[in-house]
Amino acid sequence: MSLTSPPFSPAGTAGPARAAEAPAPPRGASPGRRRTRRPRTRADSALTAVGLVGIAGVVATVWLGLWVTPPDEFMGNLVRLLYIHPPLAWVMFLAYGVSFLASLLYLWPRTRSARFDRLAGASAEVGVVFTGLTLVTGSLWGRPTWGQWWTWDPLLTTTALLFVLYLGYLALRRVPGEPEARAKRSAIAALVAFIDVPIVYFSVLWWKSLHQAPSIDLTTRKTYVHGSMAWTLLLGFLSFTVVFAWLVAHRYRLAVLEDREESEGLALALAERRAEAPEAP
Amino acid sequence: MNGYIESGYIVTLGALGVYAASLVGRERSARRRLPAPPARGTAPAEAPEDAPAGDEGSPAPPPGSSGTGA
Numbered sequence: 001m002s003l004t005s006p007p008f009s010p011a012g013t014a015g016p017a018r019a020a021e022a023p024a025p026p027r028g029a030s031p032g033r034r035r036t037r038r039p040r041t042r043a044d045s046a047l048t049a050v051g052l053v054g055i056a057g058v059v060a061t062v063w064l065g066l067w068v069t070p071p072d073e074f075m076g077n078l079v080r081l082l083y084i085h086p087p088l089a090w091v092m093f094l095a096y097g098v099s100f101l102a103s104l105l106y107l108w109p110r111t112r113s114a115r116f117d118r119l120a121g122a123s124a125e126v127g128v129v130f131t132g133l134t135l136v137t138g139s140l141w142g143r144p145t146w147g148q149w150w151t152w153d154p155l156l157t158t159t160a161l162l163f164v165l166y167l168g169y170l171a172l173r174r175v176p177g178e179p180e181a182r183a184k185r186s187a188i189a190a191l192v193a194f195i196d197v198p199i200v201y202f203s204v205l206w207w208k209s210l211h212q213a214p215s216i217d218l219t220t221r222k223t224y225v226h227g228s229m230a231w232t233l234l235l236g237f238l239s240f241t242v243v244f245a246w247l248v249a250h251r252y253r254l255a256v257l258e259d260r261e262e263s264e265g266l267a268l269a270l271a272e273r274r275a276e277a278p279e280a281p
Numbered sequence: 282m283n284g285y286i287e288s289g290y291i292v293t294l295g296a297l298g299v300y301a302a303s304l305v306g307r308e309r310s311a312r313r314r315l316p317a318p319p320a321r322g323t324a325p326a327e328a329p330e331d332a333p334a335g336d337e338g339s340p341a342p343p344p345g346s347s348g349t350g351a
Contacts, residue, residue: 257311
């Protein structure tokens with residue numbers, strides 16, 4: 001293969017202009033396959049550092065939560081589940097908040113950018129993972145506390161609804177269509193789905209609920225945990241927030257690559273069609 | 282302690298670990314499928330409008346393909 005052959009151009013075609021300027025793969029490599037290692041950037045190093053901080057924080061939370069903190073006066077050892085359950089729920093709210101803001105910025109004509117669309121999708125996907133875990137850990141806490149895995153309590157029901165709404169949002173993002181129209185309808189769906197977020201948070205205050213009130217009340221800034229329990233809970237909040245940032249950053253980078261792949265696949269298909277067409281006399 | 286607590290921690294850490302590993306794996310395989318960006322010092326044909334840090338020099342998508350991959 002000649003050194004000037006574009007990696008994505010089919011044999012005998014010129015291919016897209018920008019592909020022609022891409023470097024050729026090393027000898028012995030098949031066309032279109034990358035063999036050289038991508039140089040490590042500052043962003044990569046920063047992301048690795050964030051990931052390590054997140055892992056260290058989560059490990060410390062688990063150690064403090066399972067072995068260091070004392071059992072609760074009323075809940076006994078079951079309180080240990082609360083060092084992960086509220087932080088998971090907090091990240092769920094944070095993820096949907098980020099998705100809401102990014103969608104708003106995408107819909108605003110002055111700030112419209114594919115970046116915000118990708119960020120909204122990445123954050124919502126991570127949010128769905130955290131919502132699922134919030135529901136599972138809540139259920140594991142509810143079984144020995146309330147005597148049942150699930151109850152149609154307002155908080156539980158609205159959280160399950162939130163899970164389904166954002167699953168629908170992620171499904172909507174995968175519906176084929178013109179990229180801008182797809183991004184716009186996804187952004188509108190994210191704004192609609194977000195309506196359930198404050199309902200989830202305030203449901204324990206608005207309606208009679210089996211679920212206890214938040215351990216840290218954001219409206220009155222009161223905390224109902226103290227000492228080593230409070231510090232462990234705080235560490236849980238911080239650690240899971242860092243883990244969230246790391247996951248969103250990776251999901252965002254993956255979205256960029258998926259977009260590139262999609263656009264280059266389209267360019268390749270166009271080049272193939274042009275090559276197949278008979279040349280004009 | 283009882284099985285509920287351990288299960289909660291195992292499910293949480295396991296699910297997050299699997300999700301994180303799947304993201305990293307998908308990112309790596311996507312990078313392998315895509316052509317290499319131009320070497321340092323060579324100007325790309327078109328600067329990508331919205332490539333994140335770490336994607337400098339990657340080919341820009343054609344007009345109208347600012348996609349929604351996430």
